Amino acid sequence: MDSCWCCPVQELYVDAFLHNNRLEHMVQVMSFHPDYLACFLKTQQYMLRxxxxxxxxxxxxxAIMAAARHQCSYLIGIQTNEFLLQGGDERWLKGLSHIPKKLQDLYELNKIMAHRPWLISRAHIERLTQGNDNWSIAELTHAVVLLAHFHSLASFVYGCGINAELDQSDGHSFESPGNGGGNSGKSPLSRSPHSLTGSSAHEMEGGIEVLMEKMRRLTEEAAAEEVTQEELLKRFERVETLSAELPAASKQAFSPKEDILCYVDDAEFTYQDFAKRGQPTELPTFRAQDYSWEDHGFSLANRLYPDIGTYLDDKFNTAYNLTYFTMGDNTDVDTSSFRRSIWNYIHCMFGIRHDDYDYCEVNQLLERNLKAYVKTVTCFPERVTRRDYDSFMREFKHSEKVHVNLMVLEARMQAELLYALRAINRYMT
Incomplete structure (x- = not known):
């Protein structure tokens, strides 16, 4: 799970600076994982410029509308500057009532994708693509990708505690991983460093050892055990139910600034546990085998918005397969089952089930604090606190915690896109 610091990162920094005229804290945190950062920068550059x-x-x-659903002032500030640099109408920055009707019409889809993407239907697509000043399917596909990207990026920003740069209001400086942040105990957060208090060295080592033993045992049992589809379904439903029972971080006493609220409509509309959505017959579980990114979403995205599917696919795969075969201070570790359990747990919270996956791995490998953290970052990122970051995976390095947040970003984005692209496909057919 750990990262390395090498010359290519400096090249990525130069590239990012040339494109953005700044070196964002977000980019610096991602540089714990250079291969991922390269994919991220290429993809964001393509969709925005x-x-x-x-x-x-x-x-x-x-992008501003999407970031505002999670009250992410960091991203709103960056995208506001970019909007003005592109000659955007300053009047739009007064809020939703001042933007073109075409953009106003997109807001319902923005809200649903951000919090309950399983509600997206063919009817939403139909309303946007018909009538005066309508969206073309190509335009809507581009918009959907941007919405999913910035909703998920807000999760990453909050999950890693990223704050504004020095030239922005409330700005902070940043301790680069190149100065030892990867392994020194320095936090990737743009706040003061912290130490792994509350755990002795013995306890930290024991935590990782226990997890590694579970991973080894599950690998052995998977090879010997034949599990029926009925049993796999029961195990999925068990994880889904436990997730619904697990509280995310309590709602903070947080009042968004007026310059954020002007971009927000129906602020009370937030994530609702999929398992509590009502009668299962109303909104059945999304079976990944019926509509998957690999077999369906990828090709549709590429057809409607050329090459974006390829960029996204590279980014998804890089985050999913990223490994340095380390866990804490241990080397030669196969972390695939741990990474897979995080990815599929995130999809489970959005009602997406992988038929070929044994969900008992989720309950075996993800301890309660980690589940609670992942749920908060995925579904209520604006509620994440420094304490939440400190309390999960205490014995892991900061680069490994950043890796978890990258997986949240990508698994969440893929889930949103699966629902949106499936609705577009149903409208077209």
């Missing part, structure tokens, strides 16, 4: 059906001012304002 390269070929695509949407005009550039629309792209950045959609």
């Amino acid at each position: 390269c070929y695509g059906p949407l005009p550039y001012d629309y792209r950045h304002f959609i």
Whole structure:
């Protein structure tokens, strides 16, 4: 799970600076994992500044709308600057009532994708693509990708405690991983460093050893055990139910600034546990085998918004397969089952089931604090606190915690896109 610091990171920094005229804290935190950062920068550059059906001012304002659903002032500030640099109309920055009707019409989809993507239907797509000043399917696909990207990026920003740069209001400095942050105990957060208090060295080592033993045992049992589809379904439902019973971080006494609230409509609409959605017959579980990214979403995205599917696929795969075969101070560790359990747990919270996966791994490998943290970062990122970050995976290095947050970003984005692209496909057919 750990990372290395090498020359290519400096090249990525130069590239990011040339494109953005700044070196964002978000980029510096991602540089714990250079291979991922390279994919991220290429993909974001493509969707915001390269070929695509949407005009550039629309792209950045959609990013503002998406970030505002999670009250992410960090991303709103960056995208506001970009919007103005692209010649965007300053009047739009007064709020939703001042933007073109075409963008106003997108807001319902923005809200649903951010919090309950399983509610997206063919009817939502139909309403947006018909009537006066309607969205073309290509434009809507571009917009959907931007919405999913910035909703998920807000999760990463909050999950890693990223604050604004020095030239922005409430700005902070940042301790680069190149100065030892990867292994020194320095936090990737743009706040003061912390130590892993509350755990002795023995306890920290024991935690990782216990997890590694569980991973080894599950690998052996999987090879010997034949599990029926009925049993696999029961295990999925068990994880789903336990997730619904697990409280995310309690709602903080947090009042968004007026310059954020002007971009927010229906602020009370938030995540609702999929397992509590009502009668199962109303909204059945999304079976990944019926509509998967690999077999369906990828090709549709590429067809409607050329090359974006390829960029996203590289980014998804890099985050999912990222490993240095380490866990804490241990080397030669196969972390695939641990990574897979995090990814599939996130999909489970959005009602997505992988038929070929044994969900008992989730309950075996993800301890309660980690589950609670992942649920909060995924579903209520604006509620994440420094204490939440400190309390999960205490014996892991900061680069490994950043890795978990990258997986939250990508698994959440993929889940949102699966629901949105499936609805677009149903509308087209």
